Amino acid sequence: MLETTIAGSLPKPAWLAKPGMLWAPWELTGEELAAAKRDATLLALKEQEDAGIDIVTDGEQSRQHFVHGFLEQIEGVDFGRRVAMGIRNNRYQALVPTVTGRLRRKASVHASEASIARAHTKRRLKFTLPGPMTIVDTIADAFYGDKVALAMAFAELLNDEARELAAIGVDVIQFDEPAFNVYAEAVTEWGIAALHRAAEGLAYKTAVHICYGYGIKANIDWKASLGPEWRQYEAIFPALAGSRIDQVSVECAGAKVPLELLGLLAGKDVLLGAIDVASDHIETPEEVAATIEQALSFVPAERLFPCTNCGMAPMSRPVAIGKLGALAPAPPSPAPGLPQSASRTERFR
Numbered sequence: 001m002l003e004t005t006i007a008g009s010l011p012k013p014a015w016l017a018k019p020g021m022l023w024a025p026w027e028l029t030g031e032e033l034a035a036a037k038r039d040a041t042l043l044a045l046k047e048q049e050d051a052g053i054d055i056v057t058d059g060e061q062s063r064q065h066f067v068h069g070f071l072e073q074i075e076g077v078d079f080g081r082r083v084a085m086g087i088r089n090n091r092y093q094a095l096v097p098t099v100t101g102r103l104r105r106k107a108s109v110h111a112s113e114a115s116i117a118r119a120h121t122k123r124r125l126k127f128t129l130p131g132p133m134t135i136v137d138t139i140a141d142a143f144y145g146d147k148v149a150l151a152m153a154f155a156e157l158l159n160d161e162a163r164e165l166a167a168i169g170v171d172v173i174q175f176d177e178p179a180f181n182v183y184a185e186a187v188t189e190w191g192i193a194a195l196h197r198a199a200e201g202l203a204y205k206t207a208v209h210i211c212y213g214y215g216i217k218a219n220i221d222w223k224a225s226l227g228p229e230w231r232q233y234e235a236i237f238p239a240l241a242g243s244r245i246d247q248v249s250v251e252c253a254g255a256k257v258p259l260e261l262l263g264l265l266a267g268k269d270v271l272l273g274a275i276d277v278a279s280d281h282i283e284t285p286e287e288v289a290a291t292i293e294q295a296l297s298f299v300p301a302e303r304l305f306p307c308t309n310c311g312m313a314p315m316s317r318p319v320a321i322g323k324l325g326a327l328a329p330a331p332p333s334p335a336p337g338l339p340q341s342a343s344r345t346e347r348f349r
Helices: 030-051 111-119 132-136 147-168 184-199 217-224 232-241 259-265 285-295 317-327
Strands: 074-087 092-105 124-130 172-176 205-210 247-250 269-275 304-308
Touching: 030 111, 030 317, 092 147, 111 124, 111 147, 124 147, 132 147, 132 184, 147 172, 147 184, 172 184, 172 247, 184 232, 205 232, 205 269, 232 247, 232 259, 259 269, 259 285, 269 285, 269 317, 285 304, 285 317, 304 317
Parallel strands: 124 172, 172 205, 205 247, 247 269, 269 304
Antiparallel strands: 074 092
């Protein structure tokens, strides 16, 4: 049976943060905010379990943003010195903090939310961290003066964090690297080396997530400019196939990515984006199954994990929950010759 997972984030409840946006401001402060983050994490776990997701996440309920949620606890990063900066090759502007000194973790960044998630689910737990290249592309630098040196400094901190998460009982660590899909030449020059440093010495599953971005207007407009075929993966998949990372999470549903490119990831687990996060259309199980069936022409079933294209943080909660249900619905009546317990994805093996 194919096991399902999600890319990482889920929408936050309206009582925790303003819905429908990235970098959403918190609705509470102090101890009330801490309690609300905990409650939202438990809710995210329950929603995934109810949908039948096999490898769950904390839904990133304690983070305003997948990158800045990590940076908030890093000494040498000044959030009081925010500047407007074009990110993802100037695809859109973001207000980002500035590196003003040598980087150091003040303490464990995500141990609290990982511990809460681990204590409240018996399913395998994946935890997401921003990748070094994507961090560098989402922060201003007034200290290191060298992009590669800055990425390696962040990679060292990420490795320390990941080792602590493993000790808590996290089963999969995923490094989110949407910047890999923008700076292909840099991926082979230093991006994978930085990723290796972040994952160094980890004895559990490691993954890298590479997509075409959240379902926000800037990303949707960019995708519309990419032509009839999106072949960005073609430049980086061979290098990833030769890397020490175990799993590669990719965007496929609703995209113009030729699925034969998945064959370039031989030897890796593929977390197959079978849910489009740039659309409010809730996929039918049959639509999800069709994406899976196409991918099985290029990826062995034992290495295929149906997943979402990207995080769902900016989406409405009802739509996101509906999409979770499409990704891992209750098993229908089996096809002739299959046992009653067989799921729809099992029929493609």
